[in-house]
Amino acid sequence: MAEPLLTLRQVRAGYGDAMVLHDVALELTEHGSLAVLGRNGVGKSTLLLTIMGYTQLRGGSIFWRGRNISKMPPHRRAREGIGWVAQEREIFPSLTLEENLTVAARPGPWDLTSIFKMFPRLAERRHNMGNQLSGGEQQMLAIARALMTNPALLLLDEPLEGLAPVIVDELSAAMKLMLSDRRIAIVLVEQHTDIALELTQDAIVLERGSVVHRAPAAALRKDTATLDRLVGLRVAGTPAHT
Numbered sequence: 620m621a622e623p624l625l626t627l628r629q630v631r632a633g634y635g636d637a638m639v640l641h642d643v644a645l646e647l648t649e650h651g652s653l654a655v656l657g658r659n660g661v662g663k664s665t666l667l668l669t670i671m672g673y674t675q676l677r678g679g680s681i682f683w684r685g686r687n688i689s690k691m692p693p694h695r696r697a698r699e700g701i702g703w704v705a706q707e708r709e710i711f712p713s714l715t716l717e718e719n720l721t722v723a724a725r726p727g728p729w730d731l732t733s734i735f736k737m738f739p740r741l742a743e744r745r746h747n748m749g750n751q752l753s754g755g756e757q758q759m760l761a762i763a764r765a766l767m768t769n770p771a772l773l774l775l776d777e778p779l780e781g782l783a784p785v786i787v788d789e790l791s792a793a794m795k796l797m798l799s800d801r802r803i804a805i806v807l808v809e810q811h812t813d814i815a816l817e818l819t820q821d822a823i824v825l826e827r828g829s830v831v832h833r834a835p836a837a838a839l840r841k842d843t844a845t846l847d848r849l850v851g852l853r854v855a856g857t858p859a860h861t
């Protein structure tokens with residue numbers, strides 16, 4: 620079996636006194652992929668923030684390549700190889716697209732050449748300023764910028780949220796490429812359940828901060844009863860009910 624990259628054991632975490640995550644356990648192997656599903660407000664973003672170290676950990680532990688990183692500050696987790704794309708895209712508006720990419724770059728397989736090959740749309744806009752990009756281009760840029768740090772794990776928080784169908788297709792294809800290269804592991808928070816489960820190997824569903832379902836992604840994809848009960852089935856083009 621592949622070596623565990625990230626392990627969460629009985630993690631309890633939240634903001635100040637407000638506890639959001641309750642005894643969350645998960646394991647991700649090198650090159651693994653995990654979909655995190657659940658309705659609005661169940662703690663999906665909080666889970667990613669906790670992996671990055673931005674919340675208060677009140678119990679349990681987080682291991683990275685077998686090392687306990689529970690007390691490690693966020694910037695060091697990033698340096699260790701954990702990349703994160705926040706739900707709010709944080710593009711530098713006054714830098715060009717290319718400068719946005721190179722500002723935090725670290726050596727590795729992801730460089731301007733491989734990024735522009737994966738996102739031709741970004742190559743065309745490389746000299747545009749950050750604030751001259753569409754929402755979809757900004758989202759691609761946010762993901763591309765995280766890849767430029769050459770992380771071993773990428774945490775993606777609803778990368779497809781609010782994007783036009785054509786951009787959703789382009790980004791999904793890029794994520795598929797990213798994963799098929801087997802150079803990276805991902806945790807993907809998505810409300811596009813069908814796409815998330817097609818891209819990933821494993822899935823968990825959160826409800827009120829707890830993992831209430833765990834399955835191989837392919838199995839959960841077919842389990843429409845569970846999806847309907849815990850996530851709300853999404854018919855193409857309509858928002859998931861919450």
Ligand SMILES: Nc1ncnc2c1ncn2[C@@H]1O[C@H](COP(=O)(O)OP(=O)(O)OP(=O)(O)O)[C@@H](O)[C@H]1O
Nearest residue numbers: 634637639657658659660661662663664665666706
């Ligand atoms: N900074 C914060 N301070 C206090 N409570 C917060 C904070 N951020 C989120 N919460 C609370 O934590 C809970 C989980 O929120 P979170 O953003 O993790 O949910 P989510 O599953 O990502 O939702 P969505 O699908 O809407 O993005 C909610 O009750 C929310 O109000």
Ligand SMILES: [Mg+2]
Nearest residue numbers: 663664665706
């Ligand atoms: Mg969220």
